[in-house]
Amino acid sequence: MSTSGPRPIADLTRLARVKEQRAWYFYDWANSAFATTVAGVLFAPYLIAIAEEAAVDDRISVLGLSVAPGALPSFVITASTVISAVLLPLLGAVADRTEKKKQLLAGFAWVGSAFAALLFFVTGDNWQLGAVSFIVANLCFGASAVFNDAILCLISDEEERDQVSSRGWALGYAGGGLLLALNFVLVSFHESFGLTEAMAVRISMLSAALWWAGFTIIPFRGLRNHPTAHVEPTEGNVLARSFGQLWATLRDIRQYPVALTFLVAYLFFNDGIQTVIASASIYGVEELGFSTGTVLATYLLVQAVAVAGALGFGRAAARYGAKRVILAGLTGWMVIVTAALFLPAGAIVPFLVLGSGIGIVLGGTQALSRSYFSLLIPRGKEAEYFSFYHAMERGTSWLGTLVFGLVFQFTGSYRPAIFALIGFFVIGGALLMKVDTRRGIEDAGNEVPEVL
Incomplete structure (x- = not known):
């Protein structure tokens, strides 16, 4: 008679998490099309060209203010972020009170992609339609990312989170790069397709909207709804309860000073990152004199x-800890904006080297910031805390774009404008050095990973 015990049962919880993680990765794949083709490369130069058609004495009127066409994209992004700062925390409070986070993610993604598709109809001198469409699309982009990052906390444990977040970002860059490659061919060889360059740009922006909408179906179908946990008790309807939870979080945030310190640090260094991303195409076309096709190739x-x-x-975070690796990435960003100040116009090799440097630090700093912050927030408030996070996040920076636009407005050159961003990396890095990782994780009630 056998004396061996029963065979161990497979870890079905782990298998379920892996299945959801694979579906979750595809939202980064989906929304990166908007982040790269539209926000990163084509929107800003195209909006400038449209605004220049409407300009009188090299100025357009924006809400009664005289604005240079070249500064318009920076101010459009700023406006989008001001609205985000008001709305996203409320959306986060709503999300924490419902199991239906995947429905909220997909809903905002599809509304955002619909407004992104309206950019196809921006022609002539109608820069107003372009500005409004981008503001709404960018707002929805940020809102959907709140729910996406909150879901990260539900489908991965503390030990897995850096790797899961990094894989999502990596797949996002792969997806965004694939569509960008196709659009590069379309824009660069538009005459071969019987198109004007403007029409090729418009089709490319439309393709990004359709890509975003279409691939969002994968996480919508592959993720499941998770029960809410540790939600603050409040009374009234959904809106009233959400305001109640938001107020409770604002009141009690002093209990999580480490998370608050990281948020302030992130405000600075991510504003610098997002402004470099949003302004790189303007810098390449307007300051260095490269064609749109060359800038597209560099983005590839x-x-x-x-x-x-x-x-x-x-992988480096698994060995050295996320905080140390993020700080190393911020040092790389300082080197990049300093090099950009002296980059010679029309010199393609230095421009490609600079692009390679951006690629090395870009995905890593953002992916690790997301997973690092997730360790510092209490369970049950993931969406609400990530809503504050995303009010400052990619495509929604406002301090950086405002500084960039103002420096250009007063100097007429993008070189001092891009170099001015070094201050954001210096301040953000200095604040991050003050963050006590272990204390922050323990304060939030989360498990401390083996490597900090």
Whole structure:
């Protein structure tokens, strides 16, 4: 008679998490099309060209203010972020009170992609339609990312989170890069397709909207709804309860000073990162004199390098800890904006080298910031805390874009504007050095990973 005990049962919980993680990765794949093709490369130069058609004495009137066409995209992004700062925390409070986070993610993604598709109809001198469409699309982009990152906490434990986040970012850069490659061919060889360059740009932006909408179906179908946990008790309807939870979080945030310190640090260094991303195409076309096709090719290089960079940063975090690796990435950003100040116009090789540098640090710093912050927030408030996080996050920076736009407005050159961003990395890095990782994780009631 056998004396061996019963065979161990497979860890079905782990298998279920892996299945959801694979579906979750595809939202980064989906929304990166908007982040790269539209926000990163084509929107800003195209909006400038449209605004220049409407300009009188090289100025347009924006809400009664005289604005240079070249500064318009920076101010459009700023406006989008001001609105985000008001709305996203409320959306986060709503999300924490419902199991239906995947429905909220997909809903905002599909509304955002619909407004992104309206950019196809921006022609002539109608810059107003372009500005409004981008503001709404960018707002929905940030809102959907709140729910996406909150879901990260539900489908991974503390030990897995750096790797899961990094894989998501890597797949995002791969997806965004693939569509960008197709759009590069379309824009660069538009005459071969019987198109004007403007029409090729419009089709490319439309393709990004359709990509975003279409691939969002994968996480919508593959994720499941998770029960809410540790939600503050409040009374009234959904809106009243959400305001109640938001007020409770604002009142009690002093209990999580480490998370608050990281948020302030992130406000600075991520504003710098997002402004570099949003302004790189303007810098390449307007200041360095490269064609739109050349800038697209450089973005392809950035996307390819960023895949390896995100995965590499994830592996480095497993060995050295996320905080140390993020600080190393911020040092790299300081070197990049300093080099950009002296980059010679029309010199393609230095421009490609600079693009490679951006790719190395881009995905890694963002992926690890997301997973690092998730360790510092209490369970049950993931969406609400990530809503504050995303009010400052990619495509929604406002301090950086405002500084960039103002420096250009007063100097007429993008060189001092891009170099001015070094201050954001210096301040953000200095604040991050003050963050006590172990204390922050313990204060939030989460498990402390083996490597900090």
